Amino acid sequence: MVKTEEKTLESELIYDGKILKLFRDTAELPDGRSAIREVVRKADGVCIAAVDAEGRIAFVSQFRYPYGEDVLELPAGKIDGDEDPDHAALRELKEETGVECGKLISLGCGMSSPGFCDESLWLYIAADLRKGEAVPDEGEFLNLSWISLEKAEEMALTGEIKDLKSRMLILAAAAYLRKEAEQ
């Protein structure tokens, strides 16, 4: 086994912003040399596959500024401070889609960009849905749509859905629900 651990020698805060902090660290590599590590530190997030009684998944489409285009995604958002991830999932789902759910199934936690960012994303299936009115955050402009699980799975596989967390969660949710139906 190759030794891999890196040790922080210095850490410089470059930018302390609204949604992220940027650090420029110097790290000692396993061979004793040093290297620059640029790290974005930000709040963790949640992403939810909400499946209704007709087997359709809730999607939100919103303008994603870094790409300059509308992106079709599963409902997702940031965890507030020391908020419990389950609570954040219920809150974000309600805010973005108006949906409340009777059943929240955790599919664990994932890393979105481990090369440069410390964000962890908590993944959920929401079922037993009650639909209501969306209450988006100020400055948040979303369009809601419902797509059958079968079609969504196809779109995740072909890449018609581009957002990787959504693609991942759709495939995992479909596998989970298939397994559950077989039991």
Added chain:
Amino acid sequence: MVKTEEKTLESELIYDGKILKLFRDTAELPDGRSAIREVVRKADGVCIAAVDAEGRIAFVSQFRYPYGEDVLELPAGKIDGDEDPDHAALRELKEETGVECGKLISLGCGMSSPGFCDESLWLYIAADLRKGEAVPDEGEFLNLSWISLEKAEEMALTGEIKDLKSRMLILAAAAYLRKEAEQ
């Protein structure tokens, strides 16, 4: 349909680094108000599910500084300048695992963190493998392992693999290869 488009009013380069640039933009929202948009702009990347004749996938484990731990991932890396994504996939696979492949199948392109970053990741299956000696980049310390596709799929579903791009690509590759085997 709710209007979603945001227009750039101002763009300020906060940091121009080794692997990323950070911008602090002011954008006009659909309702005419303005908002700050913090955006990380960086090179696009590739990620490869390399499947050998025994049906095992190549994994690399490396220290991921933002998390301070070793992370098990599929081979991945940055596209160099105007390099073709297919070329980058072949190059990164060779560098990180020593593997060359006779067959490279594109599974399209995905967005890793559309909320704050413009990175696109090109996803591939590599087959018809010839194994050789890895030639990692300077300062890159990796451990290679091979895990059966079946086990890897289970680890992607349960979250034992944490890296979301790897989880996504394993599930997509498994579905693709199952479909191919059925034909």
